[in-house]
Amino acid sequence: MAASLGLRGAASGLWFWSGRQRPAARLAAVCSRSMASKTPVGFIGLGNMGNPMAKNLIKHGYPLILYDVFPDACKEFQEAGEQVESSPADVAEKADRIITMLPTSMNSVEVYSGANGILKKVKKGSLLIDSSTIDPSVSKQLAKEVEKMGAVFMDAPVSGGVGAARSGNLTFMVGGVEDEFAAAQTLLGCxxxxxxxxxxxxxxxxxxxxNNMLLAISMIGTxxxxxxxxxxxxxxxxxxxxxxxxxxxxxxSDTYNPVPGVMDGVPSSNNYQGGFGTTLMAKDLGLAQDSATSTKSPIxxxxxxxxxxxxxxxxxxxxxxxxxxxQYLREEETF
Amino acid sequence: MAASLGLRGAASGLWFWSGRQRPAARLAAVCSRSMASKTPVGFIGLGNMGNPMAKNLIKHGYPLILYDVFPDACKEFQEAGEQVESSPADVAEKADRIITMLPTSMNSVEVYSGANGILKKVKKGSLLIDSSTIDPSVSKQLAKEVEKMGAVFMDAPVSGGVGAARSGNLTFMVGGVEDEFAAAQTLLGCxxxxxxxxxxxxxxxxxxxxNNMLLAISMIGTxxxxxxxxxxxxxxxxxxxxxxxxxxxxxxSDTYNPVPGVMDGVPSSNNYQGGFGTTLMAKDLGLAQDSATSTKSPIxxxxxxxxxxxxxxxxxxxxxxxxxxxQYLREEETF
Amino acid sequence: MAASLGLRGAASGLWFWSGRQRPAARLAAVCSRSMASKTPVGFIGLGNMGNPMAKNLIKHGYPLILYDVFPDACKEFQEAGEQVESSPADVAEKADRIITMLPTSMNSVEVYSGANGILKKVKKGSLLIDSSTIDPSVSKQLAKEVEKMGAVFMDAPVSGGVGAARSGNLTFMVGGVEDEFAAAQTLLGCxxxxxxxxxxxxxxxxxxxxNNMLLAISMIGTxxxxxxxxxxxxxxxxxxxxxxxxxxxxxxSDTYNPVPGVMDGVPSSNNYQGGFGTTLMAKDLGLAQDSATSTKSPIxxxxxxxxxxxxxxxxxxxxxxxxxxxQYLREEETF
Amino acid sequence: MAASLGLRGAASGLWFWSGRQRPAARLAAVCSRSMASKTPVGFIGLGNMGNPMAKNLIKHGYPLILYDVFPDACKEFQEAGEQVESSPADVAEKADRIITMLPTSMNSVEVYSGANGILKKVKKGSLLIDSSTIDPSVSKQLAKEVEKMGAVFMDAPVSGGVGAARSGNLTFMVGGVEDEFAAAQTLLGCxxxxxxxxxxxxxxxxxxxxNNMLLAISMIGTxxxxxxxxxxxxxxxxxxxxxxxxxxxxxxSDTYNPVPGVMDGVPSSNNYQGGFGTTLMAKDLGLAQDSATSTKSPIxxxxxxxxxxxxxxxxxxxxxxxxxxxQYLREEETF
Structure with missing residues (x-):
């Protein structure tokens, strides 16, 4: 169920820009055909989301060069034969396409600009895609630093939870130089x-x-x-x-109704288990708040x-x- | 355009309870066949909404007995041969089915319970349908008073603006004794x-x-x-x-987008003319507020x-x- | 402590309109001198607030004629020799000055306009003072009905809790015909x-x-x-x-600080016991909301x-x- | 009037920590006595606030070493014989006590950590006082960087507007190592x-x-x-x-009432001229918002x-x- 969060009708075949996208099945075919020639892709951040995302890249034939601040997170991949490095810089030395999937703005800054960050050893012409959900102004700052090194940075946060990550049904919203979009899409489409x-x-x-701010507002309104x-x-x-x-x-109201018993197969009918956690929504609203403050937009x-x-x-x-x-709102007054 | 407010897909044939409703075209045929035998219906309140609603009843073959606090509002109907009375009580004396369409709770109270109100001369067994949008607690109070006189009261506020009233495409949301719903539906379906x-x-x-509270919230959120x-x-x-x-x-966002130029045929692309006025939304939100306060619901x-x-x-x-x-939100800061 | 709620510096001798008010001590002297000649005063509503208020009238030499919807509430007074009646109407028959102290707008309507209400037997020229905190529009409506009977109505809600009621230190805010203010003040000053x-x-x-709306806002802000x-x-x-x-x-912040340990002798330093209950504040804010909606004031x-x-x-x-x-706000996030 | 913003009773002699503060008059005497021996103080940021603040330091006998990103802002001081430098680094090279007064967090970062920032040439043991109102987390970050260089950083934002800056009646709220407070106070007290x-x-x-968040809340509430x-x-x-x-x-409500005509000598009685601008309040509330988001405090x-x-x-x-x-709230509805 969580898989469909942030995405209407993925299952029912609704494609946004059909010319640019292909169903996973066909992509797989394409990928396996060209498997032999695929160059390795760097992947940094193997948490709840990064783990299944990395696996989908592997399924599509990409050898990975991996790093996570917690070595245990890499173990499973290492045992499967993937290459694990000991810092983001080392990943950047060996891969010219890198995907990062990190929890906060600060983590992104550290992974890119830190003492052992990507920028220490990034190769000219590399494509760096940050799928973390972070402050857009931090993305812009990172892009500037990356550009100075002669590489390309794109922000590509995802919509869809762990389920969508597993099934390869995430939505990526991509910002960056348009000329590089096709290259990014090749990877993200996996x-x-x-x-x-x-x-x-x-x-x-x-x-x-x-999107997530409007989602929060309409959910509370509902x-x-x-x-x-x-x-x-x-x-x-x-x-x-x-x-x-x-x-x-x-x-x-019509796809994810919050009242228990109104719809089947949604978190409200499963004691609010699964789905998109309140903490994550609070985080995204914090980012919306920051953006609104810095752009002077009333929200x-x-x-x-x-x-x-x-x-x-x-x-x-x-x-x-x-x-x-x-549930939070409906608690009864006790007097 | 306003016609579709509050109503998704009326034009595309989406019917809510298909067994109970029939397309206007067929209804017209049915109605004209049975025209001869139709007994008069009372109609009180001939404003922007009441006027076209009354005309649709006439089109469906119902002779009307009319009253409006402003005599001019009745003139057009009188010239067309309809019967005009000088008080709600007089209407109630002559019609046993009455529809009221009034601007505020206070007007409804006056028309029903006032010195020359409906209740002064209402006949036993009469069906009184109030299509005004008012405080639900006032509706309940009026229902009690009507019941004491041996008559039946239903609240039936509408969704859809003047356009929908003209084209006979309003949505009625009806509260009252279920046994009387069929009788109400016969009239409201016109x-x-x-x-x-x-x-x-x-x-x-x-x-x-x-609905309108959620609409306001999601519109502002959008x-x-x-x-x-x-x-x-x-x-x-x-x-x-x-x-x-x-x-x-x-x-x-998808049917009534508030940003000029994003969609055609909506008020935002016509300088916010037409549609559902801000004043009316403020009024409905005042009613939501009153309801929430009296039911102790946090909103x-x-x-x-x-x-x-x-x-x-x-x-x-x-x-x-x-x-x-x-437009209200996007005005730029000037410093 | 609670006694001083809504009132700055009562203890330190801050008098608002000194010409119109006298310290309780002097009033007592005045009252006892004229005790013999005092005519009875009606008192309706002997709850947490009404009970000590009535006792202060007695202390100042006024015989009472009492009513409460719960007979037990009158027992104590009856045993002390005061006269208890079985309806507001009966009180009105015997007293030409009546004070009412009731919990809600609806109770006030019932006590004044109900089947056995004051208005059924009120004497011409009577002074009726309602100390309940209710919707101002209800006060105005009651005033009109009272005026029709040739009597006078004043609204006189209080500030200060049970403690202030006991010590005779309430603040009364009085609305009504100015000519009658002196008469009201004689009673309320007790x-x-x-x-x-x-x-x-x-x-x-x-x-x-x-006042209470601003109080709520500044308390939450603090x-x-x-x-x-x-x-x-x-x-x-x-x-x-x-x-x-x-x-x-x-x-x-300076008299009633909500943080435990910052000030002595306030509810926050006593586990939020005593003082002015959250329920009562919610009620007053509901009245503010209603007033704002009906006067179209943004709040x-x-x-x-x-x-x-x-x-x-x-x-x-x-x-x-x-x-x-x-306390409600400071609960820590647990992640 | 604006001079007293953020400060109750400065004129009436209310001193917060009397042991630590002395009336301006006495300080002046003390200062002039010891004038001969005074070492120069750096001052960076000579805008609306910085300009009169710097002048008060001069009045108390301190020679200044100045910098502003707009050279024109220094002209007046240069003509009066003060020393002007061409970068913050150059100021740091010549003065071991520096006060900075800048409009935004970003400006503070630039002046301290930028290419020609203070930290490039700061001397060991220097005392750097930032009187800008900025994000506390930026202050902490700057403090760390300053400490690495063997110097001391204190944040000391002010309350009180241009008037208070001129008359030397600002309030400084100082954060930093307590041992250095006395040294900071010597300068700030001027x-x-x-x-x-x-x-x-x-x-x-x-x-x-x-303080300013509570001020905004209680002002709107009033x-x-x-x-x-x-x-x-x-x-x-x-x-x-x-x-x-x-x-x-x-x-x-009692010192700065927002309703025209209620009080004399406040901005509301002078067409809202002077005082503390809405833009500045919006900026401070943006900082409050950022702080609340980063400390997860509900506001x-x-x-x-x-x-x-x-x-x-x-x-x-x-x-x-x-x-x-x-004024913003009271505009009347026009229907």
Whole structure:
């Protein structure tokens, strides 16, 4: 289920830019044919998301040169015959295409610009793709530093959770020089079913941040509306149907309804297990907040949504799916 | 365009409860066949919405008995041969099915319970349908008073603007005793393409209020996300496409996008003319606020959306379409 | 401590309109001198607040004619020789000055306009003072009905909790015809140390509502600022001192600081026991919300404060002092 | 008037830590006595605030070594015989005590760590005091870099506007190693009447940010409460008096009331000229937001206050005093 987060109709064959994308099945065929000639790809950051992403590259025939700050994270790959290095710089010495998948802006800065960072040994003409979700202004800063070394940087954050990472159905939102997009797409297409070119460096991050901010707002809005309706005597399933045929309709109401029992196969009907955690949503809203502050864009509802998810993290909801905001709101007054 | 507000896919044949509804065309045929035998229907409140609604009843063969607090509003009907009365009580004396379409809770109270109100002369067994959008608790109160007189009250607020009223494509959300729903539907089906039974008295209002609150939240959210994205360097049309294929998707982003130039045929591409006025949205959010306060339901984003539309009314946006919140937010800082 | 809520410097002799008020001690002397000639006063509503208020009237020499919807509430007074009636109407038949102290707008409507309400038997020229905190529009409505009967209505809500009620140190904010203020003040001065004339009927309520809304906002603001400062490494007592000598200073920071250990003798240093309950604050903010909606006044922070106290009521804070919002906010994120 | 912003009772002789501070008059005497022996002080950033601050150091007998990115800003000082350098590094080469007063975090980073920054030539044991209002995490970062060079860094942001800078009545909130506080105080005491030690590096910034966030919240709250009260029929002066003797009292209501005509000598009675500009408040709230995000502190009202001032900047209020939020809110709905 989590696989479909952030992506409508991947399963039903909805392709965004059909000319640029190919179904995973065909790609696999293409890849295996050209397997022999494939040059190794660097991959840094083998966490919950990076691990299955790296495996999909391997499935498509790419030998990997790997690094993770926790050596244990590389063990599985090492045993399978992949090459493991002891620093980002060492990866950069051996691979001219590198993908990074890291948890925070600070980690990206460290991996690129740190004492043993990529930039210490990056080769001219290398393609560096950062799939981390970080502050767009940090992406821009990194891009400048990379450019000075004669290499190319692209930001390519993903939509879709661990499930989508496993099944190769992630959506990548890519920012960077358009001429390099085709090269990036060749790699990213092995890990995702949608690879969208968004514009200059940083716009990949911006697109993801804007989507997730709107997602948070409409999810909380759906939870408030459903809760108000239920307390006003409406049947939850009926109310969901009415909203979904009316102007209140949104992904949170028609695909991922937060009220237990209204839909099958979503986290709300599984005690808010799985899905997209409240902590991660709070993180993305923090990035939206930072972007809005630095671009002087008013985000009245976005700010409040940020604070609500912040509160939820402190009230025991941090590991539940972000649709648990319904549960958070519906607790009854006790007087 | 306004016709489709609050209603997805009416034009594309999406019917909610197909067994209960018939396309307007067929209804017309049915109606004209049975025209001769139709008993008059009372109609009180001939404003922007009531006027075209009443005309659709006439088209379907119902003689009307009319009242409006402004006599001029009845003139057109009188000249066309319809019967005009000088008080709601007089209408109630002559018609046993009455539809009321009034601007505020107070007007409904006056028309039903006032000195010359419907209840002064209502006949036993009469069916009174209030299509006004008012406080659900007022609907419940009126229902009690009507019941004491041996008559039946239903609340049936509408979704869809003046355009939908003209074309007979309104959505009615109906609350009241289920046994009487079929009788209400016969009349309402002449004016709308969707007639939805919501439950006990007041739930029609509740459903509408919940939908419009979620609509306001997702519209403001869409405006914030689009504005933040544009300021971050994204192309508006591209950003809208990304949102609409992702989890941020909502009616406000994919059907009624608030950014000028992103979609054709919506108010944002027509200088925010037409559509659903900011004043009306502020009114509905006031009702949501009242409902939430009385049911002790937290509506953090709903409250803030209310205040934002309240502010906009004071800043010259009162007559613009409610999607003009994008314009309100995007004004640039001047320093 | 709770006694001083809503009132700065009562103990230190700060008198608002000195010409109109006299210290309790002198009033007592005046009262006892004229004791013999005092005519009975009606008192309806003997709850937590009404009980000690009624006792202060007795101390000042007024015989009482009492009613409460729960007969047990009158027992204590009956045993002490006061006269108890079985309905508000019966009280109105025997007393031409009546004070009402009730929990909600609906209770006030019932006691004045109900089947056995005051208005059924009120004498011409009677002075009816409602000390309940209710919707100002309800006060105005009651005033109209009372006026029709040839009597006078004033709204006189109180500031100060149970402690202030016991010690006779309440603040009364009085709305009504100015000519009748002196008569009201004679009675209210027995129960409070500040009796303030605010203007036409309803302005007493408005003044209280505005004060309490600002109080809620500045309390939450103080809690947010203290919490942010503490997490940023500041010592709580030092931060409070800095705020209190700077422009952030407010009653909530310098007299009622919400951080445990910063001040002695306030609820925050007593596990948030006593003081002004979160539920009561949520109620007053609901009234502020209603007033703002009906006067079309934007209250962005006020609305959000309302929602925050609403949430707190559902999270186990309903009976704690309203300064417990600090505790609510400071809970740590657990990841 | 603006001079007293952020500072209660400076004029009336309220001293926070009397042992550590001396009235400006006495300091002047002390300074002039020891004038002969004074070593030069570096000063970088001669804008609206830096200019009068530097002049006060000169008045107290300190020769200055100056730098500003705009050479024109130094001209006046150069003509008066002060020494002007062509980079921060050059200032650091010649002075072992330097004060910096810069508009943004980025400017501070550039002046300290840039290509020609202070750190390029800083002498061991130098005392570097940054009076800019910036992100506390940037202050901490700078402190680390300075420490590596064997020098000392303190953050010392100011409260009080241009007027207070001129009259030497600023409040300094100082963070850094406590042992160095006395040395910092010697210099800062020439420019301010309150010099407060707040704790470790960054706490000066944190104290200022917390104060200004609470100030913004209580100012908006006061504006909302006054506006709601006025629309409910209360006289503004009377309402202000009631609030100021009650629990709603705050600096914004009793010292800097935002309603024109309620108080003399404040910006609201001078068409919101002078005082503390809306743009500056928006900037400080942006810093509060950043701090809250990085420390995971919920600031529900603080965030909304930030967004409100952000909106105001875009609506023509950027150069008005921040109390103009009353004007922003009170605009009437036009329907």
């Amino acid at each position: 890990m995702g079913s949608n690879v969208i070119y968004c514009g200059a460096v940083g716009t990949g991050q911006a697109a993801k941040i804007c 939870a408030e509306a459903m809760n108000l309706g239920i307390r006003s005597g409406l049947d939850p399933k009926l109310l969901a149907k009415i909203l979904n045929m009316s102007s209140g309709r949104c992904w949170s 009245l509802l976005g700010s409040l949504a940020h604070q609500i998810y912040r509160m939820m993290c402190a009230k025991g909801y941090s590991k539940k799916d972000f649709s648990s905001v319904f | 004016m709308g393409s969707n007639v939805i039974y919501c439950g006990a008295v007041g739930t029609g209002q509740a459903a509408k209020i919940c 405006a914030e996300a689009m504005n933040l994205g544009i300021r971050s360097g994204l192309d508006p049309k591209l950003l809208a496409k990304i949102l609409n294929m992702s989890s941020g998707r909502c009616w406000s 953090l984003l709903g409250s803030l959306a209310h205040q934002i539309y309240r502010m906009m009314c004071a800043k010259g946006y009162s007559k613009k379409d409610f999607s003009s919140v994008f | 129960m409070g140390s500040n009796v303030i004339y605010c203007g036409a009927v309803g302005t007493g309520q408005a003044a209280k509502i505005c 809690a947010e600022a203290m919490n942010l400062g503490i997490r940023s490494g500041l010592d709580p007592k030092l931060l409070a001192k800095i705020l209190n000598m700077s422009s952030g200073r407010c009653w909530s 962005l922070l006020g609305s959000l404060a309302h929602q925050i106290y609403r949430m707190m009521c559902a999270k186990g804070y309903s009976k704690k002092d309203f300064s417990s919002v600090f | 420019m301010g009447s309150n010099v407060i030690y707040c704790g470790a590096v960054g706490t000066g910034q944190a104290a200022k940010i917390c 504006a909302e409460a006054m506006n709601l009260g006025i629309r409910s029929g209360l006289d503004p002066k009377l309402l202000a008096k009631i609030l100021n003797m009650s629990s709603g009292r705050c600096w914004s 529900l009202l603080g965030s909304l206050a930030h967004q409100i001032y952000r909106m105001m900047c875009a609506k023509g209020y950027s150069k008005k005093d921040f109390s103009s939020v009353f």
